[in-house]
Amino acid sequence: MKRIFPISLFLLLGFFTACIEEEEFENLEPVNYTGEWGAPLISSSITFGEVLNRYEEENEVPVTITIDEDNVYHIIYKDSIESPELETYYQIQDIEYQSSFGIPDNLKTKLPASIPFPLSITENFDTTLYEPMSIPLDFDGQEINNAELKYIELDGGDLNVVINSGFEHDLELEMTIHALVKDGQPLVLPITLAHSSNGTQKTVTESLDGYRLDLTATGTTLDTIQVDVAVEFTTIAGNSITPTDDITIDFSIRDLDYYAIVGKLGEFDIELEKGELPIDIFDSELENVDAKLDEPFIDLKFTNYIGVPFGVDFTELSLTNASDERVDIVLSDGSEINVDYVRNIENLGDSVITDYNLTDETTTNVNDAFDIAPNQFNYELLARVGSDENPDFFLHADAKLKVLLTADIPLSGSLSNYEFEDTLDIDNGFFGDAGSDTSLVESAELRLFMNNGWPITLGLQGYFMDENNDVVDSLFADTEGGYYNFIQSGAIDDNGFVVNPNTQTTIIKLDKERYNRVAQATKLRYRLNFNTGEAGEKSVKILSTYKLGVDISGKVKLDASLNDIEE
Template sequence: MDLKKHIKIIILCLILPVIFSCVKEFKDIPDAQLNISPEFGLPIAKGNLTLSEVFKPDEDSSMFLYPGEDGILHLIFKQNIDTLEIDELMSDLMGDQLLLNDSITLPRVSNGVSISSPETYFNLHLDSILQEQQVDSLLLNSGIIEFDFKTWENYDSKFSITLPNLCDSEGENIRILDFVPTAENHKITFNLENGKLKINSSENSKGIFTVQLGYNIMGKSTDNNIHDPTISFKMFNFDINSAYGKLGGFSIDLDPIYIDLFSENPLGEQVIELDLGEPQINLLFLNQFGFPFSFEFTQIGFIKDGAFEEITGVPKSILVEAPPLGSENEFTTTVFEIDPNSNLDQLASKFPQQMVIDGQFEINPNDPNAYNFIREQDIMISRVEADIPLSFRLTQIGLDDTTSLNLSSLENLEDNLELIKLQTKIKNDFPFELDMQAYFADENYIILDSLFNEPIHILGSEFTEIPAESNIWVDKTNAQIRTLKGCKHLISNAYFYTRDSNSGEIVDFYSGQGLEIEITGFAKINF
């Protein structure tokens, strides 16, 4: 509750309406006789304040209130902590390594001798993730495959190549027919945009990439030390859209997540104690990745003035399941409860500057041979959801506020006002108590007068449905009114706390509770 705002409203209602309505109405009565001092009483203000009015989140707010079955109000809080995109994992899996860097070597032939084959199959070996993870297919956004025919210098040759494991964007196998290498033209490059790569792999070998080769080679050199006819293959610059296969088991360290909270303590140097009743606080993982993982917390807590304090009651390891194959667009939801007896409320009451979460993923922690999928559009959302009954204990909080209040217009009224009396009746259903005082100050912030003769005390309700009632009178004489015309600022102080907070009592806030304020003004006027 923002008590500072309500203090301003109450004080302005106490002073200004009396001056500008009561006096203006009666100072010019034509039949009034000298030295007659009538007293006038007028209702000034009446209003109700409820928790639903005080707590009005924006439409897109992550917080809202609702009454439970027992009538106790609950504060609901839902907030995403972080969103992990699969691109971050793909870059860890692929890095900048070549996917394929292998070659085919054919028999050397001397001058005038030829060899040929209409169709021979060769198995090349893929590098990078495909060795350890046994991925069997990739859908590509982009990529390059390059053939370099190192035969043109010592051989006359012609080649036809078909790649049965690699398709273009139309689903056709990559192929070349009757290619004749020359000094100027011995390399061929294919753009693999929107292509698909199938991979033959096993537990005992790297991924196998098959090349179907037809060739006709004739030697043209008399040198006996020439190189064998060779074709080199390279695949690189891959941008993967999705991958299917056995990713295996491995760990990925995450960068720490820092969530900014309080840049400063809104209560200054005050130290408060907040003791929540039975809060339900859950960590949620909404997972679209096609593999299960465990998340190991290395840090979860708050940072205050450079010092880290850990949140207790959080499991050290969390297992997050994956959506099944064929349900690629779905999310699995994994929920873990923070122990209600954790120190979260005590840490939060210190107004920490940041929350930090750090840890690492363990992919396929229970079965490294599980079949998985990953897609570039997949995400994993970490989220916190809290259901906090408004049953708590709060030690005293002081709120100080200074606002502009110009009462120079009293100079035209001071001769007519003999006395202002204001009666404030307060009915308080809330189980908190309030001590309040306000001061009138000049332009140099020198105190001219106080609003109340002494700080007022607003009682807190001790029983459900039975409000505590307070009746407060304020008198301002003509001499005090003359002093107040120099007022430029209003300085207010308020201290509030839950009932019997020092004894450790937990109090409840109900949906029907409210604060009713009725103000009546009396003016004694000289005509």
């Protein structure tokens, strides 16, 4: 019994008293961690159709994308300029004339020189005044020549008639102004002049809103105002009648506003503000670019709201690019382009479009002008009115001239040496924090898989730079002409269509040393070189279904002690 407990205690302690070889554990050295981790970084694809749809929806410059019967895309830029409403420029000055008339001769013989008391005689006589005149017109301050008007529809203005009578007798006048017609009836003004020894004056004013100023004298003449005056003459006993007694009428039409003018409208020029149409697909610095578009289309549509035809002189018609190169659009013989005849409307309120296509390469140099990859079309023009003399031409007050310019850029052609260079700040380091410990990384690998169904070749080179702008490494070691073509054009047939996508794999390996250099870089200067087709030599066509697939994956192999990982 006495031995049992010590023995048992010994056994119990035996469970826990096995010798621990602490030194062996202390000397145990874990191997470095050498796992290799990878991840898909980019997996993306995009069709040309998607690009163009976004471009159409979101571009600052409004564009329209269309597809022609050959499935070729067209980017259509439009711009318009228009003249102000014509009443701003085409203006009628005040019309004034004066006419005098006395007692007609047949009446003079009937009347005594002096009217005896208590005799009072009443007689009537009429006179008609035809006044051919040039209606005073000007266009933006310049006199309009060779205008002969038929009528003017008025929506404002005042008629002012001042009648002076030299008779010492009472007069009842009824002026019928046939030149002013409202609701088919001429304007009639009854005017009473009471006798006075010093003559009598009477002024009558009438608003002309709603009147037509008919300048035909109710016939076929132009620029003529007809006024009939009927006079009832009542003598005053004791007063004399002299042969020189007369009636003077000062007739003026002032402050005219019109809404329509009909007749020979004269000669005037409408100058439109300069138009500039951005063509932003080429909106880059393209110093050495060689571009060739297949049949770019430039079209001018003149919308005429005026009932008179006109011709157009272009004071500027040119293309310029981002490098300020400029090519004037001219006829193939080098002469300036003018439009001889822009049609007029037939009815008030209509509009008529005259289309003028600049594109025909047999007549203009538009095709060649696009070789500079222009980013802007510049145009300025003068509309010349008055070459015809038709008395039925017309204009209305709010009529104007509108010019719509359409530049239709077919995505068909070639482009080469489109180069772009920029520097990215990578302050945080290419792989994260610049300056951080990169010793955990044994190697890294960046893999680019391109499946290119676009007819483009994209060359790239990048240079990693440190804070002093010293190049520490480059993106690609082997380049041709300074670029590595990491996107190669799909195979193109004779018609310019991609028949087979190009698949290309590029692997960028970074050993430990190179990884460390790149990791310390704070800037990446990169250059892009863009060519259509294989080297920009083939004309290519863009289809909506062309697809570019990009897959980029990266792997990093670690070699680190557990202490390194902990830190």
